Amino acid sequence: MVLFSTKFVELMFRVVLFCFFLTVILNVAIVSADQPIEVGVSLKVHQITQINQKSENFSVVATLIMKFNEPTLADESGEKKLARPYLAPNFAKLLEERGLTWPVHSFYNLQGRVDYQTRIVTLDAQGNIIYVARFTATFQAPDFDFRHFPLDSQNFYIKLDSLPNVNRIKYIVIQDSSGIGENLGEEEWKLKHTKTEVTTHKEFGENAYRFVLGFSGNRHLDYYILRILIPVIIIILVSWFTFFLKDYSKRIDLTSSNLLLFIAFNFTISNDLPRLGYITLMDTFLLATFATTGLVVLANVWLRRLQNVGKEMVASNLDRIFTWGYPMFYFGGGFLMLILFYF
């Protein structure tokens, strides 16, 4: 008796060879399908959980659907049957074991983690595969331009890139189920769906398909009017009222404390925005009130000085000019600012 009977060795070899053979057959089937797999893609944004302008990103709850056909997974019995569900990672494993490919994808402008709620693949008897993923994720919005803040209008997009080379996977937009929902839950911004399109990208050297969903928004101004504009106008008005008192010393006190108030406003506003390399409309507005308030202090010190050195009359005349020049100055400045930024 030999340790390895020839029959046994023969058997083992056959098993191994047969497995190779099977693999080859399966692979040939795949290789022959060398034309691209057409993948229908739809992305629907249901909720916008936040738009964080300081971090320049936004978070959404969305559903991504991908549809394609894999003939080798079709049921040959030809019967019309209902689709069956698979958890997505289990389905990927199934495809790996069968030597099949799938539309590997990656969000180009994603930040952090994708929190999947549901990630299901359904497969029917014709080999139609539908991948449904409902997720919460945060996307970069690097096109934020705050120059006109808070009158600015911004563009947002979500970009989905295919990873393998373009010969295999081809994206097609499913238009009717893409877009942004009715009930986004975003209070500050008025948002509008702008585009759903397929383009290409070259992130990995070769051309590959990219799916883009875009939307744009501009702000409700109520917050800025109620919390910034009205308080500032009331303060300016109240400090104007004091002009009628002819008490230069009191005016100096009041305008100095207004200055501190504007510094507080300045910091409040700055917490709202990233640390930009340019100045915004709001900054211009606040700097203008700074400068004006500083000039008012200067003017009042001058008037007081004139009064102290006995030129009461000159001070009084100048003061009349200031009293009416002050509101004019503000109105003119505000008007100029609007002109400069809109034209």
Next chain:
Amino acid sequence: MVLFSTKFVELMFRVVLFCFFLTVILNVAIVSADQPIEVGVSLKVHQITQINQKSENFSVVATLIMKFNEPTLADESGEKKLARPYLAPNFAKLLEERGLTWPVHSFYNLQGRVDYQTRIVTLDAQGNIIYVARFTATFQAPDFDFRHFPLDSQNFYIKLDSLPNVNRIKYIVIQDSSGIGENLGEEEWKLKHTKTEVTTHKEFGENAYRFVLGFSGNRHLDYYILRILIPVIIIILVSWFTFFLKDYSKRIDLTSSNLLLFIAFNFTISNDLPRLGYITLMDTFLLATFATTGLVVLANVWLRRLQNVGKEMVASNLDRIFTWGYPMFYFGGGFLMLILFYF
């Protein structure tokens, strides 16, 4: 000796065919069960960990139970046995391998991740499947309407959608174990369970069942009375007391600093709410105190002016009117506001 003995090849083919055969049999069994699977659904909210009105969402600890029967998993021996537990992902895999379907579901208004504490499937000898999931999750509450804030009443809901088409899965409410618990741990809101019902949705093109749990709430007002109303009333009263001093200059100082205080209140309140596109009852209240305080400054400047130009008597008479008009004005304004918002 040939590489593949005919016997071996024959064996392999038989194995493959037998597997196909088995699969077909199993599938036939499923397909014949073409009427919908009735799924009993119950959702019980045990805790409300937070209601975040700024982000317009709320977080709950809840238990979702789904009950259905899968005859193919029944034990044919017919004996009455106790149910056995499975971890949910393992059970899903088991179903996948058996070519069976299950009630794939998705929370419509979920935000972020579902943190499952327990996610167990029990299966008994009759094929009764009970899915029990205890989880913590955050749901969108997009119906927040702050127009009457803080006297507002809000509606909250949790929507559970079935994913596959409606022919297969049919939801039935298990009424007695659905609802909201006794010990929610929410201090600001008084909450009341409003409905548990099954409706349909068209999120994925076709009609599918939707389970809805709704509840509504209105606020305890103690916080707003203690932190906003009483301080504001005390400040208004104290600034009214100063009317009796006949010192117009001091009044200007005091009311100016009250103005700053109201601006501080304004910001405190605004941190509590999202940046809305409309004004709330609280805003109206604060704007009214703003405007009144501004007018009081104006009036005092005028009185002081009159005094300065020698019309002391006129000022004194006007002042008597102001002294009593001031509280009247507030009471009248408060009364008007209540009228406007309630009728």
Next chain:
Amino acid sequence: MVLFSTKFVELMFRVVLFCFFLTVILNVAIVSADQPIEVGVSLKVHQITQINQKSENFSVVATLIMKFNEPTLADESGEKKLARPYLAPNFAKLLEERGLTWPVHSFYNLQGRVDYQTRIVTLDAQGNIIYVARFTATFQAPDFDFRHFPLDSQNFYIKLDSLPNVNRIKYIVIQDSSGIGENLGEEEWKLKHTKTEVTTHKEFGENAYRFVLGFSGNRHLDYYILRILIPVIIIILVSWFTFFLKDYSKRIDLTSSNLLLFIAFNFTISNDLPRLGYITLMDTFLLATFATTGLVVLANVWLRRLQNVGKEMVASNLDRIFTWGYPMFYFGGGFLMLILFYF
């Protein structure tokens, strides 16, 4: 040659039947064990990482141990061997495959996720199973009652519910390894272990066992004395000192600014607590200082008024009363508050 040789089919049937047979035998073994599985439970709280009174929850690092015996997993060779470790999910899978049950459990008052550090099952040759889980988790503390805040005493508990019906799983407390540790790392609260007991719950319709670990705590008052009481007393004292200056106008200024200070304190305190539907001892204290300060302003305005209209003498006499009445008033109020809340 037929496609399926009778021998082959026969073999397949035998395999299938044998498997069924084996399963039946195994199940019978389980079913016969119909008396409850006794599960020894111990819970030890090592650290309290935070007590969040605003969210009404607390976070702990704890070890849960569950001990039970599964005879079918005993090694029949009868040898005394050391226990072997399994990762808990792998062990659950092992039990599923063997058709065995295990003590499925769920924390009743958990919030969010359980972060397991270690989750090991050891199995020895006698079939003794020990489940050891060391975790960090957050639990609801809905019994918070702030009426006596900051002199309040609170109760905390962790409730562990068994999920399957009570016939199968029976909890027994392992007293010596349950409780709270020596080095909890909690600085504000003095905590005391109050009970470890097994009760029942009806969360899923049927009676099932519940394990409860309870502890209670009251606060170190140093923080409240140092940050609230001493500053408030110093401010009250300093504003009392000014009574000796006989300058009613200055007193009005000072007490007005104290009013603002108390409003600031009011907000600081309110950030510490949830938005309650009742008032706390601290609120009463602050409201009393509010009201008193408001009355002091009123009194001084009155005195000033008397002075202005020439009744200097009356003002001076009244003032003497106020000067000594002011501290009396505070002491009396403080004494009354203590009486009211303690008896």
Next chain:
Amino acid sequence: MVLFSTKFVELMFRVVLFCFFLTVILNVAIVSADQPIEVGVSLKVHQITQINQKSENFSVVATLIMKFNEPTLADESGEKKLARPYLAPNFAKLLEERGLTWPVHSFYNLQGRVDYQTRIVTLDAQGNIIYVARFTATFQAPDFDFRHFPLDSQNFYIKLDSLPNVNRIKYIVIQDSSGIGENLGEEEWKLKHTKTEVTTHKEFGENAYRFVLGFSGNRHLDYYILRILIPVIIIILVSWFTFFLKDYSKRIDLTSSNLLLFIAFNFTISNDLPRLGYITLMDTFLLATFATTGLVVLANVWLRRLQNVGKEMVASNLDRIFTWGYPMFYFGGGFLMLILFYF
């Protein structure tokens, strides 16, 4: 033909028995290895991402290495080969299936989750197993004692406990790769490695090994000098300057507003620390400035009083004493405080 041919049954029994046999052999191999497995342990802290004194914990990026030998996994061919990597959970599963044990461990003072970056096991032909885990984690530091804050010195440690009983696993320190790194990235603390040792613990009833890495730290004082000490000294100096003005009324105003400033400091400091049950050096310092400022107000009120009742001379003399007593008082108090805390 019978359902179960005797040959088939016989075959099945043989398979089952053979499996038992194999298991027994394997187990015997393990049992005979009853002497403890020596596990070399090293822990290296690369980064300290934060020291959170309010929560009394610290977060580190560290590498844990465990080395031991498992003869049954050695390659019998005796050839010198390179080690092969395994993902740690896969390796644990491999050991479970082979009925082998491994050094199950748990960090005693961990809080929350361990975020593993890399968790690799390498196995070489001699059965040498090296477990390498690089992770980020947060550890409790319950020994924080703030009595001398901010001049305090604190001890930190990481404790790693072995879970199974001590007969099986024995820890040995690998000294040269344990310790704390050069580039910890911690700016506030000066840290020093104090010990790496193996002790025992009794957390699970029986004695088991514990690995301890300890380090200690004291603070850079620049922050406290720049943000607290210098501002307080400047304020004290400036309020001292006003003593030279002989205007008691102005002094009362200034020292009152200083009081408010110290209250603000008090809150700023308190946000830095947990709510302790004792007072710190910093508290003593701030309380002393409180008390002193309160006394200064009192003194000035008294002086003003003397002035008002015509005892100008007495006031002036007393004032001279106060003018020089004030700085003396501070220096003396500061000196006393240092003495009390250091000796």
Next chain:
Amino acid sequence: MVLFSTKFVELMFRVVLFCFFLTVILNVAIVSADQPIEVGVSLKVHQITQINQKSENFSVVATLIMKFNEPTLADESGEKKLARPYLAPNFAKLLEERGLTWPVHSFYNLQGRVDYQTRIVTLDAQGNIIYVARFTATFQAPDFDFRHFPLDSQNFYIKLDSLPNVNRIKYIVIQDSSGIGENLGEEEWKLKHTKTEVTTHKEFGENAYRFVLGFSGNRHLDYYILRILIPVIIIILVSWFTFFLKDYSKRIDLTSSNLLLFIAFNFTISNDLPRLGYITLMDTFLLATFATTGLVVLANVWLRRLQNVGKEMVASNLDRIFTWGYPMFYFGGGFLMLILFYF
């Protein structure tokens, strides 16, 4: 009939031996490949989601690509086929089962968790393996030096270490796909790619390869100019204006309140930075304004004193010097500071 027929035992032995034999063959194949595996590495930073200078770290969205060849995974049929995707953990498992190694790696300066979006391995018929990981992660930046803050320039790097010894894995930079992207979304910093190189490290005793990607940045100064410099200059200017009023008492009030303002600035700045063991340029700037403002108070007290004791003329002369010395002092100080820090 014996329990174990000799034929059966023989069969079992053969199976076991054959398996050993196969393993040996496979291993020999690996061992003979003793020369290092050349791994092409590229790292591309797409986004910088934040640079946190207080925690001294930065967060990026990046893509890591690793390319190597494993001949034993090549398809022997020699046909040119497309690559197939694998989920990375599944591929690792595949390699483990085949006894193969892979380029185990670890980020040296990572903090916390790596959030992988996509983690795919593709394998083609030539055995070319491409690992593509797109992730979000936080890296330590321990080289932060704030001495010149906010005019500082900082270096950032990402270090990727190979874990097994250097004989096996050799890193080669893929230059064209490494670097930092165009659209980083970082507003405060101007960033510049500085290097991509392969060095070695000795973290685990033996030499191993390390891949380093470095970039450097300096700040946009707009924020610091708008929020700090301009307000401070306006305050300094306004307090200078008051010098022209010759009212020493008012000046003392104003400069005292400026002092408080600078303390507020001091705290605002300190929240931006870690608690350093050295002083920054910004600190120097603020300390200088502190000291100057303190000296101005002192000077004004002195002037007032002179005035009080009747030396009006001396005070007036000194004041003229101060009036022009004050701005000179600031300009000179600012100039000096620039000189000191730049040369």
